Every structure is written in C-alpha cells, then in structure tokens.
Amino acid sequence: xxxxxxxxxxxxxxxxxxxxxxxxxxxxxxxxxxxxxxxxxxxxxxxxxxxxxxxxxxxxxxxxxxxxxxxxxxxxxxxxxxxxxxxxxxxxxxxxxxxxxxxxxxxxxxxxxxxxxxxxxxxxxxxxxxxxxxxxxxxxxxxxxxxxxxxxxx
Numbered sequence: 615x616x617x618x619x620x621x622x623x624x625x626x627x628x629x630x631x632x633x634x635x636x637x638x639x640x641x642x643x644x645x646x647x648x649x650x651x652x653x654x655x656x657x658x659x660x661x662x663x664x665x666x667x668x669x670x671x672x673x674x675x676x677x678x679x680x681x682x683x684x685x686x687x688x689x690x691x692x693x694x695x696x697x698x699x700x701x702x703x704x705x706x707x708x709x710x711x712x713x714x715x716x717x718x719x720x721x722x723x724x725x726x727x728x729x730x731x732x733x734x735x736x737x738x739x740x741x742x743x744x745x746x747x748x749x750x751x752x753x754x755x756x757x758x759x760x761x762x763x764x765x766x767x768x
Contacts, residue, residue: 644692644720647672648760651682651708652697652726657749661695661726661756668757669764679703683711691721693763698727698734709741722763726751 648671652658658675666673671692676682679700686694694712698705705725712718722744727734730748738746745759 644690645672646670647674647689647691647693649682649685649691649694650675651677651679651694651700651705653677653700654697657697664753664757665695665760668761671764679705679708682708686712686718686721690718693722693724693760695724695726695760698725698729698738706737706741709738709743713742722766724760724763 648665648669650658650661650665650673652661652675655677658677662673662675665671674685674689674691676685680702682694682696683703696705696708700708705727709723709725712721712723723742724745724747725738725743726747726749728749729735735746735748744763747756747759
C-alpha cells in the first residue's frame with residue numbers, strides 16, 4: 615500500500631475515484647461484476663456500454679492500475695478488462711499482481727491493447743491472461759470473446 619500512496623501523491627489522484635464503484639466486503643468469491651480499466655475516457659465508456667448491453671453484470675470502471683488494484687482488494691470481480699498502457703503501472707504489472715494472489719485465482723482477465731506485436735500477445739498469455747484483444751476491435755467479436763469467458767466461469 616505504501617507504493618500506492620506514493621503513486622497517488624505523485625500523480626495527484628484523489629482517494630475518492632470519480633468512476634463508478636460499489637463498496638463491498640472482502641470475499642474470495644467473485645461477484646457478478648466486470649471491472650474495466652482504461653485511462654482513455656472514450657474507450658472506457660465504449661467498452662462499458664458494449665458490456666452493459668450484453669451482460670447482466672455490475673460494471674465498475676477505473677482509469678489507472680493503482681485504483682484498479684485497490685478496488686480488487688475489496689471487491690473481487692468475475693472479470694477484469696484491462697488496458698496495457700496505463701499511467702504508473704502497466705497492464706502486465708497489474709495482471710502479474712492479480713495472478714500472484716491466491717484470493718484472485720478465479721478472476722478472468724482480458725487484456726485489451728493497441729499493442730499487436732506477437733511478443734506483447736505472447737507475454738500476456740505467459741502471464742496467464744485469459745484473452746488478448748487488440749484495438750481497434752469489432753464489437754461483436756469483442757462481446758463474443760467476453761461471453762465465452764463468462765460462460766466458462768459460470
């Protein structure tokens with residue numbers, strides 16, 4: 615947590631996020647919730663709309679990795695849709711932290727990125743991402759891949 619507080623001080627991120635969040639008790643069972651993490655407002659809204667139209671899950675959004683990790687500590691979502699290029703802590707680092715903690719073993723993680731080099735995709739899967747989707751993506755393909763993961767998780 616010390617690193618998170620230092621990051622907040624450097625970037626001026628307030629403790630209260632302006633993004634939608636639902637406070638909850640700690641539990642090791644994932645909720646029917648999807649966490650979307652992307653620093654681009656437009657992309658975050660687009661993904662949120664796509665997902666909310668297709669799936670009956672609570673949707674929470676965060677704009678950086680520090681906020682996302684803090685949120686996951688208290689609210690274990692069923693799925694995280696995670697951009698790779700984030701301020702302070704990139705998506706690979708966040709994925710690694712999530713996978714290192716046994717409490718989060720059931721969380722499905724989808725990496726979404728403009729990085730389409732095979733090395734980046736391979737690294738994502740090496741870090742045990744459940745899916746890797748490159749931007750720009752086709753909305754129907756995007757939701758089909760999410761549906762596949764959520765169906766497996768059920």
